[in-house]
Each structure stands twice: as structure tokens, then as C-alpha cells.
Amino acid sequence: MFLNEFVTEKNGFYTIMSVAKVSDVQRDAFVGSMAKEKEVITIDRQQMNETFLGKLRDDFNDLINYSFVAVVLILFVFFRRVELVIISTIPIVITGVVTAGVMYFFDIQLNIFSLIVCTLIFGHGVDFSIFMTSALQKEYTTGKNEMATYRTSILLAALTTVLAIGALIFARHPALKSISSVSLIGVFAALLITFIFYPILFRICFFNRVKKGKSPVSLRLLLHSTISFAYYGLGGILLSVIGRILVRVLPGNHEKKMLWFRKIMAKFLTSVLYSNPFVKKEVINKDNETFEKPCVVIANHTSFLDTLAIGMVTHKVVYLVNDWVYKSPIFGKAVQLMGYYPVSQGIEGGVDHLREKVEQGYSLMIFPEGSRSEDNVVKRFHKGAFYLAQEFNLDVVPVYIHGNSETIPKGDHIIYDENITVVVGKRIAAADTAFGTDYSERTKKINQHFREEFAALRVKLEDENYFRHKLYLSYLYKEPEIVQAVKTDFESRKGLYYEINQHIKDNARIIHFANDYGQLDFLLTMQQPKRKVVTFISDSEKRAIAASNYIVKKRTILYPDSASMQNEKHDTLLVSDKETITPEVLPITEQVKTIILISNFPLKMHFAALGFQTVTDEAALVVLKR
Template identity: 55%
Template sequence: ALAIDRQQMNENFLGLLKNDFNTLINYSLLAIILTIIVFFRNFELTVLTMFPIVLTGVVTAGILYFLGLELNIFSTVVCTLVFGVGDDFSIFLTQAMQKEHTTGKNELPTYRTSIILAVFTTILSIGSLIFAKHPALHSLALVALIGMFSVIIITSTLYPFWFRLLITNRAKKGLSPVTFRLFFNAVLSFLYYGIGGLLFSAIGSFFVKRSKGKTLNFIKLILAKFLTSVLYTNPFVKKKLIKNPNEDFSRPAVIIANHTSFLDTLALAMTTHKIIYLVNDWVYNSPVFGKIVRALGFYPVSQGIENGMEKLREKVDQGYSLVVFPEAERSYTNDIKRFHKGAFYIAEEFGLDVVPVYIHGNSEVQPKGDFIIYDGSITVKVGDRIDKNDERFGKNYSERTKKINAFFREQFAKFRSELEDENYFKKKLFLSYLYKDNEVVQEVKEDFNKNKSVYFELNKHIPKDANILHIADDFGQKDVLLTLQQASRRIFSLMKDEEKRQIAEQIYLVKRRKIKYIKNSTEIDKKIDVLLVADESFKADTLADLPETVIFLNVKNTLTENNNYTLKFSSDSLKVFSSE
């Protein structure tokens, strides 16, 4: 006789079925992730697409637990259907949001309507089983209804909110899209800086007030090392200090530097620790490092330089140099703005030399208005000391302000030319097209890699403050490069292709640079200095008035028959004509 335990056999069967089902679920989830990665070719978009699916699972499981319902084999099978539908909806929404980010067109209502209709028909078909008398069918329908309602709420509301918050809205504010790595690197650096600043304010300020001489000098050295160490929390940012063999800061001076970023103060700490900063109120009164700033004798410029001359003179007599950002505020670009007179007034009153320090890279690494620290390089160069009696820079502080301003601009331009090669703005350019349609991203990358040497040469033939009429047939990448290279340029970009024009208009740098996309030449409101032709179908001779410089980029049409223009430069891809 053979005895069979039917209950044990059923439990074993269901256990094996459950294990097989869980294994298949894991395999299918992995397959979905790989498929989405291949489709979008972007890790962040993959995570955002998977977010509603995971959240739907958590919400559904939570509601079932709250209602006291247990998952059985039938309801588990239905869950896979719900997650599959949620996966489809997430992909559709990602495409809609990506299209909006690329072209500016809001196609979300169309996709949302389609999704709601699909959910509604699914609910009608499966939800009708809620009226079934069999417990298994009733449970199946209940799980399906809970899951489908979770899907529709999460995908149609929360998902678009997060996508716009993290990607679309940043571009509309003129901020670059970011990756998860950039975000976490920035958070790590600022946490380190914030915690360190609090500790220095709480502990360091106590010792500073009671220290003099070598002890105070040692504390300042430690603080300078800490400020410099903040820069080293990000391994994707290269740091370099170019010292001046003739400058050791043993003699007090007024140190002037260009100002584009929050990181400028940290970068200056690489040069010397024997400095006193003239700072803004938000630094002086900061809850993070305000105490240590006040204890070290930093001076708030809002109180007026005249009112602080005695305090500053005391610091100078102790051997400290004074750090002033003569532009008075941070700039959004790497252009050197007009210098204010304060730094040079102090130098004249105290009989101090002026030491220029050139900071390169911070305008790209951590631009004004953004907390993200981008990949790049920071280079600090200590310039030659300008003697207080050197009359080449003027006889009084008013004259010296203007002449040193011009000198600083000239030297910084040379410094930039030494550091910025054809690949310097590559990462910045590619970030401008992050999360846009794959076809657009791929074409921009291929175009840059193919023509980067040509674009680098092109920059040399266009003045830094030129008004440019660009006859374009791209996605705006040439306009981005030209204004990254020189922010003072104003570009009127004429595109026949409406879709390409819409894509170019959505680039975040359009909000920060002087770029205007036009449909016809009547929209030009400035005198054009340079005509840049990059569209093969355009005929330059059709324009009534040609500017002084006409440049042909990767096109065959030229001005060979125009006797008023002389060919100034020629290569296979670039032709530069001038009427001068």
C-alpha cells in the first residue's frame, strides 16, 4: 500500500511553483532593466523609468498589507501583469518627458490620455472579476484594481513631477542637466565643507581669539589647508597651482583675483595662508563659518572701506596681505568685468603693491547660481607683483583701477589660450544635450569629434565681442561652443528647419548667453560683424548687405566671384573672407 499526504504534496508543489515564479520574476526584471538601458542609453533615464514600477510595487504591497490581504499564486501572477503595464506606461512617459526636454513641446497630455484609456479598459476587463463568488477570482480582481489605480496615480502625477524637478526645470532656469554622480559628488563636497566649517567656527574661533604670533599663524595655515582640501573631495576636478618664483607673499600686498564661483575663495587658499579676505555680508554672517571668519579678522565690505581702514592697517602691520575681488560680485561667465576702485584705494592708502592672481576653470566647474560641482580643472596662477611706484599703471588709484583692469584682462586672455585646447569645452557641450533624444545626442557628439579642430580654428577668426549672423543647419552646438569660448558674443542663428530650431532653443545655455534663434533676417536688431554660413543650401550673395567678415564652414559655396572680399584663411573645411 502507498500512503500519500496530499496536503504535504500540495505545499511542496506550491513551494516549488513559488520559487520558480520568484526566479522568473527576477530574470524578467533584469531583462526589463537591460532593455530600458539599451533603449534610452542612459543610466539616469533608466532609473527614472524604473522608479514608478518599484514605487507601484511598494504602494500595492502596502495597501494589501493594510487591508489584511495575503498574496496567493493567482494574485501574484496578476501582479506581474500590473508591473508589466506599469513598465509600459513608464517608458511612454519617459519618451514624452524626453521629447519635451528636447523640443519644448508638451506632449504629456496626449500620452497621459492614452495611458488613462488603457488603464480604464484594463480595469473594466479584469476588474469585473471583483463580482465573482470564487475567493481566488475575487482576490485576483482586487489585487489588479489596487495595482492599476496605483499605476495610474504614480505614473501620471508623481513621475512627471520628479522628471521636471530634476531635469526639465533646471534647463529652464539656465542650469545644466546633471547626472547622479555629479549630484552626489557635490553633496559630499558641501557636506564636508559645512561640517568642517561648523567645527572650525565652534572650536577654531575660540583658539583664534586667544592666539597670537606663531600660534595664530599655525591656525591660519590649518584653515587654509582645510579650504584647499574641500577642492580635493572631488576626484573628477583637477587642481593646479602655478607659483611665481618671484613671489612668496612675505611682503604684504593687495591680492586681486577674478571672481566667478563660490570656489574662488577655496582656490586662493592654495596660494598662501597669510591673507585677510574682504567679504560680503552672507559670508561674514554665515551660520556655518561666520564665527571663524569674524575671529580671523575678515572684513565685511558692506560696512564701507573707509570705516575699516584702522582694522585693515592693523592686519597689514602684522604681515597679512588683503584679498579683494575687484569685480565686487561673481560673474556668470569667464569674462573679466569692470573693476571697482576699492582694492586700489586701499593699496594707495597703505602704500601696498598689487599682486594679481588668475583663477581659471571655476566658471565651468562651479558656475554662479548652481551648487553642482562639474568635472573640469581649476588652475590658479600667481602673477607678477605690480609695484606701488610703477607709473605705467597710473599715478593714482583711479587711473590704476582702469589700467590694471585692462592689464588683468589681457593677461587672463593669454592664460586662457594656454589652457583651453579643442577639447576644453567638450564636457560642457555634451552636458547641454544630456537626456535629449538619442539621435540628437549622437549627432552632436559625432559632429564635435569630427570637426573639433575646425571649431577651434574658427574661434580664432571671430572677435570676442562680435555680433554674428549664423546660417545654421545643426542643433545649436556651434552657437554653444562660440559663446562658451567667448561669452560676449551675440549670435543670431537663422535655421530653416523648424524642428532643429526648436531643439536648439531648449539648450540651457540660451538662457545664459546672447543667443537668439530667428526665422528670418528681419528679427536682427544689431549690426552684424560676422556672417557665418554653415548651411550648404544658403547663398551668401542673396543678402543685400554683407558684413566685414564672411566665414564658410563645411560648405562648398564661397565668395570667389566677389571682388570686394579677400580670402584671409583657407582650409578644406573653413574659408574666411574679409572686406578690410
């Protein structure tokens, strides 16, 4: 009987088994020597166990990888934005890392059972992340905090796991205790990360920009802007350092070397603009201005990109700059080397220096507004540029920069997909008295002339699709059905919205009765930022969505809860709600001069009876005035 345990026979073939105990030091040598023997098979039980566990570990890793891919696809189906998917996966990954770290700290060993439990924890992390992302996206969409409901659902899911598996912590068997320990650690780690860390991360990534009055941005915009700014910063520093060295070391006329340095610097600044292919650039110079004759170049100032845009026009200029540019760690030394003048030292104090530059053939580049405008409104000109033009008997060349305020608005560091157009205006001769005889008078008249020309340029360039990207970005990361509704409405009515803009004054005070998500208010105030809009939206959820748009922080737009607005001072009444608005609720005062009806034509007769005359009567638009 004893030998039967070591000898087996099948079809006349006998197998004899024997057990050999060797030390760990001798194991490899013994296995190697047995391998040389014919008809002898050596089975190393320790190696077999290690191989089995290794295969199990590899299979588990494959399972995690496949599951992670499946989770990413599921999250994409849920949220439809790669940015939301990336943010949603972060707490899932962190939960796994924290769970593994706590297990290592308490020396909890993984076994086949606890590995299976880890998949359960992974699933909980996915569920918690989806619940919390949905809650935060809902809050981002409407501005209303509804996290309590979602947190209750998460807590109930965690409680069932704790009661069902966590109770095994009291079991005596080590394997059962291991299962319970892993599940408890994983569930509590997932709860802490989901409830505390994840909302903070989400708010930093999505809420903060909107609260500061900045547009939401996509991942591509963020990455591309980062690359462009890195290129600008590193390239600027290298060019500044290398250029200064070469100007000092290379032989030849100093001014010729400086002219080449300015040209290279202008080319580099232009290349920064061209580092983003999604931004279209155009220079219009109908009068073929060459800047060979020194002049004072003036331009509107709305963006950090304005200096770069001037580089597309000419390099033979000396800028009057503020202290930030003059002392910049990137271009400061190069700016000083090229003879730029800091306006903080006073225009009068720089007359001799600037006269020398003019005599060398350079033009003077000045932003007469003094500081960047936050919108497309040309502000009041300061007198410094025109004082210098009179002092040096120089012509004035206006340069109109359009699109920079949308490409990089003041206070923002994201390069948006917009169009930059630089128009070189007609030279205003120093002897041209049509703009006045002294610099004070010329300041006012050229300021007015510049505003009129720039307004005409805006009308020419800003068609019905001009603010399309801005509008869509303002609803980015809101719930998909809302985003789709806004896009569908705009694409079907953009021509109508563009025409409405033509009927409303630039500084109008508008009362608006609407039933949308605020997209028309967005377009009206983007087109003319001086407009003031008070809008009543009968649907409370739509009203909340409109009020949560970032544009509300930048423009004067109010969304009252009540339709009673008799005390509001307004000169324009706009009705785009064709279903719920009746004549009784409409505030008609003596100040109202314009009424615009969108598809709500039954009101036309009511206003006609009040003395309003129809000036436009189209299929979807009626305009009345008095």
C-alpha cells in the same frame, strides 16, 4: 471496502494510514511523540499547507527579483543612461507598494491566482513607465509636448486589461473576484502614478535645471558634489569650533597661534578642492612670489571656489569679505577670529584695523570686481583695493584664477569636471607710475592690464577641447541619436570650430545659417559670452532641439522660424549649412564686415563680387572681409 481506504499494499509491503484530530495546543507535542516511534511517519497537513504556501511565496519573490533585474536591463537598453533607468523604475516600485497597501486596507487576500495577476500589473507598470519616459525625453529634447499621443497608448493598454479582467468583479466565485480586484487596483494605481506623479518627478530631476539656465548633470557629478559640499560644511564647522577653542586654551603668543590657525584653515580649504579628483588643479608662480612682504592681492571673481583657490597660493592674508561670508554659519566665527573685514562697513571705517594687520605682516586679499561674474569677463574694478594700497603704500599682486567659472558657475552647486589654474602675476610696485600716480588712475589701468593678461591666459589654456565636457553635458538626456550626432560632429570638426573662433570678434553680432543642433552656437558663446547670435536652422526639429539647450537662457542666442533676417543688426555672417542656403536669402548689409563659410564654397564667388576679400581659404573654411 472501508479498510481499503486506510491500508495499501505493494510488493508485500503494507502501509496503514490513520487520521488523528488534535487541538492546536496539543499538535506540537503529538507530532514530537510520534516522531519517536519506529516505522511511523507523521504528516501534519496544516504544516504542509504552510510549507507549500511559503515555498510559493519564496518562488514569487524570486520571480519579482529576477523580473526587476530584467526590467532594469531592458530600460538601460532603451535609454542608455543609468539616471533615466533609476527615474523610470521609481513609478514601477511605487505602483507595487500602492497596490499592496490598498489590498491590505480592503483586506484582499493574495492567492495563487492573484499572485499571477500581480505579474501582469508589474508588466503594465513597466510598459507605462517606458511610454511616459519616452514622451518626457522627447519633450526634453525638442521642447515640444507630445504626451497626448503616449497617454492615449497607455489608456488603450489599461482599457483592454480593465475590460478583459476587470469584468470578473461581477463573478460569484471569490477567487475570480480576487483576480479582478487585484487587476483593477493595480491598473488604476499605475495610471495615477504614471500620469500625475511621474511627470512631476521627471521635470524636477531634468527640466528644472535647464529652465533656470543650468547645465544638466550626471548622477556621478551630483553625488560627488554632495560629498564635497558635505565635507566642506562639516569640516568647516568642526575646524571653526575646535580652532577657536584651541586658540583660546593653548598657551603661547596669540599672533603665532593665529598664524598656525590660518595655515590649517588654508590647508583645509585646499583639501576641499582636492576632494574631487576629476577636477585638475595647477598653481603657476613664475616670479616665485612668496608674499613675505605685505601687499594687496587682487583676483578675478567668478565662483564660490575662488577663496579656496587663493588658499593654494598663500595663507598669510586677511580677506575683505561680504556679509554672507562674515556671518556664515560654517566659517563666520572663524572669519571674525582671523580678523577678516566686512566691506559692508565701508573701506574707510576699516583702515585702522587693516593697518594693524598689515603691520603684523599680513597681505590684504580683495576681489576688486565686488561680486562674482557669471562668465569669464573681467568686470570693472572698484577703487577700494587701490585706495588701501595707496593708503598703506603697498604693492599690488594680481592673481589670475582660470577655470572656476566652468567648475562651479555662479548660482550653481555642482562641481563639474574642469581644470583650475591659479596664476600668480608679477608684483606691481607701489612706486611704479606706469599704472598711474593716484588710486583712481591705478584702478583703471590695472583693471585694463588685468583684462589683457587674463585674456592672454585664456588663449593659452582654452584649446579646442576646453569646452568639450560642457558641450556634451548640454545635450545630456536628449535622445541617443542626437547625442551621438553632436559628439561625432564635434570630434571631427573641433579644430575647425576652434579656428572659427579666432576669426570672430569678442563682441560680434552674428547671423548664422546652420543645419546642426546648435553646437557651434554653444561653442561660440561659451568662448566669448558678449557675442550675440541669431541662427536660422532650416530643419524645424533641429531648430527646436537647439532652442531647448540651457545655454539659450545664459547667452544671447535666438532661433527664428524664418530665414528673413534683413532687419537684424549684425557684423558677421556665418554659413555652416552647405545644402539649403542660397545667395538670395543671405542678408548682406553695410554693417557686415566678416563672412565665414564652412564647406559652402559656391557662395565665395558671390561675396567676392560684392567687394569682399578672401583672407583665409582652406579645405573646409573660407573667411572673407571688407
